[in-house]
Amino acid sequence: xxxxxxxxxxxRPSASLIAGAAIVGVLLATVALAHVLAPYPFDQFHIHDRxxxxxxxxxxxxxxxxxxVFSRVLIGSQLSMTLGLVSTIICMGLGVPIGxxxxxxxxxxxxxxxxxxxxxxxxxxxxxxxxxxVVTPPGLLKTSxxxxxxxxxxxxxxxxxxxxxLMNAGFTEAARARGEYLWYLLLCEFLPNMWPTxxxxxxxxxxxxxxxxxxxxxxxxxxxPPASDWGLMISGGRAFVDNxxxxxxxxxxxxxxTVIGISLLGDGLRDRLHPQFSGKG
Amino acid sequence: xxxxxxxxxxxxxxxxxxxxxxxxxxxxxALPANTAALILGPYATPATQAAMEHRLGLDQxxxxxxxxxxxGLLRGDLGQSAVMQRPVKPxxxxxxxxxxxxxxxxxxxxxxxxxTLGTVGAVWRGRWPDHAVAIFAYSGLAVPxxxxxxxxxxxxxxxxxxxxxxxxxxxxxxxxSVAAHLVLPVLTLAFSFLAHxxxxxxxxxxxxxxxxxxxxxxxxxxxxxxxxLRHALPNALxxxxxxxxxxxxxxxxxxxxxxxxxxxxxxxxxxVYALERLDLPVMQxxxxxxxxxxxxxxxxxxxxxxxxxxxxxxxxxxx
Numbered sequence: 001x002x003x004x005x006x007x008x009x010x011x012r013p014s015a016s017l018i019a020g021a022a023i024v025g026v027l028l029a030t031v032a033l034a035h036v037l038a039p040y041p042f043d044q045f046h047i048h049d050r051x052x053x054x055x056x057x058x059x060x061x062x063x064x065x066x067x068x069v070f071s072r073v074l075i076g077s078q079l080s081m082t083l084g085l086v087s088t089i090i091c092m093g094l095g096v097p098i099g100x101x102x103x104x105x106x107x108x109x110x111x112x113x114x115x116x117x118x119x120x121x122x123x124x125x126x127x128x129x130x131x132x133x134v135v136t137p138p139g140l141l142k143t144s145x146x147x148x149x150x151x152x153x154x155x156x157x158x159x160x161x162x163x164x165x166l167m168n169a170g171f172t173e174a175a176r177a178r179g180e181y182l183w184y185l186l187l188c189e190f191l192p193n194m195w196p197t198x199x200x201x202x203x204x205x206x207x208x209x210x211x212x213x214x215x216x217x218x219x220x221x222x223x224x225p226p227a228s229d230w231g232l233m234i235s236g237g238r239a240f241v242d243n244x245x246x247x248x249x250x251x252x253x254x255x256x257x258t259v260i261g262i263s264l265l266g267d268g269l270r271d272r273l274h275p276q277f278s279g280k281g
Numbered sequence: 282x283x284x285x286x287x288x289x290x291x292x293x294x295x296x297x298x299x300x301x302x303x304x305x306x307x308x309x310x311a312l313p314a315n316t317a318a319l320i321l322g323p324y325a326t327p328a329t330q331a332a333m334e335h336r337l338g339l340d341q342x343x344x345x346x347x348x349x350x351x352x353g354l355l356r357g358d359l360g361q362s363a364v365m366q367r368p369v370k371p372x373x374x375x376x377x378x379x380x381x382x383x384x385x386x387x388x389x390x391x392x393x394x395x396x397t398l399g400t401v402g403a404v405w406r407g408r409w410p411d412h413a414v415a416i417f418a419y420s421g422l423a424v425p426x427x428x429x430x431x432x433x434x435x436x437x438x439x440x441x442x443x444x445x446x447x448x449x450x451x452x453x454x455x456x457x458s459v460a461a462h463l464v465l466p467v468l469t470l471a472f473s474f475l476a477h478x479x480x481x482x483x484x485x486x487x488x489x490x491x492x493x494x495x496x497x498x499x500x501x502x503x504x505x506x507x508x509x510l511r512h513a514l515p516n517a518l519x520x521x522x523x524x525x526x527x528x529x530x531x532x533x534x535x536x537x538x539x540x541x542x543x544x545x546x547x548x549x550x551x552x553v554y555a556l557e558r559l560d561l562p563v564m565q566x567x568x569x570x571x572x573x574x575x576x577x578x579x580x581x582x583x584x585x586x587x588x589x590x591x592x593x594x595x596x597x598x599x600x
Contacts, residue, residue: 118293120302122293122297122299122572123301123575124530124533124571124575125534126534126537129455129531130556131308133302134556134559135308135311135312211424214425215425215426215534215538216423218427219538231425234428241439242439249492252431252432255424255425255428256422256424258581259424260419260423
């Protein structure tokens with residue numbers, strides 16, 4: 001990982017930024033074109049080709065029903081990305097305004113909201129999501145929303161602490177002296193100053209959401225079969241790991257590429273947009 | 282100051298547990314199935330259903346049900362498992378013991394490996410050992426714990442036939458069996474936390490290594506290994522201890538997944554078992570116990586940090 005001493009400023013983009021952008025680009029293209037790229041439908045059975053090892057016909061082999069693992073992994077990318085993006089949009093969309101308002105208004109309302117978020121963060125994260133998913137029928141969207149809600153608290157805390165810093169800045173005093181409204185201050189002064197940090201936070205949340213969604217569907221409380229979700233495929237392939245390891249290994253490799261790509265992009269963006277934050281790794 | 286702080290934190294934990302008990306209670310009552318129907322099975326008549334509900338007190342108003350359940354909890358009575366027809370307490374105690382062994386072993390491994398790798402990364406900063414350590418540590422973060430667990434099973438159980446892939450050894454089978462069953466779950470759990478600890482040790486080592494007292498030690502002609510191990514490392518460990526204490530709380534999520542993949546009979550697996558079969562008393566007890574452990578670990582993390590570094594004022598974070 002970069003140390004931040006050598007790669008300051010606006011020079012050549014760093015290797016991690018290029019690599020991350022390339023991987024994320026390929027990933028997005030895959031998500032968009034999954035149905036075109038996949039050689040077979042994700043739920044098509046090939047009864048005579050059950051447990052086929054990887055070959056030219058089935059690039060990543062077939063599973064216990066003879067379904068093409070490669071096609072399932074490709075189409076699974078749509079599920080993972082949907083989950084990650086919906087969770088990220090929910091936690092950023094609610095967390096950032098909460099943090100902005102609490103940090104700028106202060107007083108009793110701030111105190112109340114922050115204590116409520118403290119309480120939310122005092123619970124072990126996975127328990128809250130499991131509780132939500134057990135009570136209501138599980139599904140992709142439900143899982144994404146549960147994870148998104150869970151992540152509101154840390155995002156709001158970050159946005160609040162950034163706001164508190166900016167409240168003391170010179171341009172805030174100037175805007176106040178000009179008699180600007182609060183919304184102008186928040187939207188036109190604070191957000192433009194905060195967005196590099198928020199963008200990096202969003203990339204982190206995206207990664208955490210994808211990983212947590214995988215854990216939940218692995219435990220059978222998230223996306224339900226026969227969907228080709230990566231966590232679900234790993235969970236299903238677990239029973240055949242002795243003789244057909246490709247069933248479980250392929251979706252994990254796809255997940256690793258996704259996570260590494262998004263993390264590299266986030267790291268690269270941080271170094272480029274906010275050189276003073278780098279090297280804290 | 283410290284005593285008041287401690288009292289406030291303990292009060293906070295009590296509030297958290299009370300809130301969690303309400304949440305769990307309401308959540309389980311929002312479920313379509315109830316305990317009586319679970320005990321009786323699908324062929325119950327409405328009359329037996331009503332009789333069983335009366336015996337379990339399910340026909341009482343919600344508030345009095347909650348109060349009698351919470352009162353039982355306070356007296357240490359965790360109720361009766363609906364599926365296993367046994368008191369929850371001994372089941373939970375056995376599971377907790379297994380999980381404690383797993384988590385403690387993983388903590389020791391993370392501590393030793395994380396400090397070693399972090400120091401290596403800092404000393405050889407920017408050269409190949411640093412990059413190798415970073416790649417190794419970050420690969421623990423790229424996929425969920427259970428995936429590495431699966432790969433370890435594939436390599437050590439399916440291919441090499443070296444270690445058992447599931448369950449826990451019992452004392453009757455001897456210590457070797459217990460240890461053999463622990464190796465893979467502990468490795469898996471520890472691996473997912475290695476990145477965090479080793480990165481923190483590395484960056485705080487880098488901070489320490491440029492301080493004047495390190496230059497002074499080198500100036501006195503001390504050998505480099507002595508400068509690093511005796512002078513730099515102890516000063517670099519304070520943030521690491523904080524991170525380790527925090528990770529102990531975060532390990533709970535990992536414990537659930539790791540125990541599931543290795544079929545290790547700990548509290549995480551008990552929780553998943555209870556959730557799948559809607560064994561409400563077991564589920565409620567597991568969730569409350571796990572929440573209590575999580576809160577206690579976080580409090581311990583803050584206290585340890587304050588004890589190590591007197592400059593950190595307790596309660597300042599809450600201002």
